Amino acid sequence: MAIYIVLNNFTDQGIRNIKDTTKRANAIRELAKKFGVITKEIYWTLGSYDIVDIFEAPDDASMAALVANIGAAGNVRTLTLRAFSEADMNGILAKLG
Template identity: 40%
Template sequence: MATYIILSRFSPEAFKDPKDFKTLAATVSEKIKTECPGVTWKESYATLGRFDAVDVVEAADVKEVERAAMIIRAYGHSTTETLAATPWKEFLNAL
């Protein structure tokens, strides 16, 4: 399985109260689990800076990762940037 990093920025219009974000996140998560069964969530981080969230996922099919990113955009009211990631040791061995 390949590893991908999904970087997300939340729209200011996505929620009024930060507590409402929990409901929004649960909705997006459930939608991805249902529609993208080939995507395995490895870890998620809230971050400070350019992006609000960093998700590390694995999938055999990049199309499912693309779909997951689009669900985050549509239902999570976010912008996303998705990166293919290679473990450092694998990267060095390929050189």
């Protein structure tokens, strides 16, 4: 399974309804399961991003479907990063010439 980090910023709608943010997070956890995606962590953050999610997904298509559904709700704008563990990176480095 691949790891994905999703950086989120509230939209105007999302910040107007900030009191529901933890309820929305629980709904995302349930939605993720429908795509075979595991929600590892959800953090509310200070700084350039409002929320950071960490997911584990079987493939890019499953993750893309989840993120498209999250975005379609209109509460956040997302930036998705594919992450590699140290073991993954060692495997990549082993393939270098």
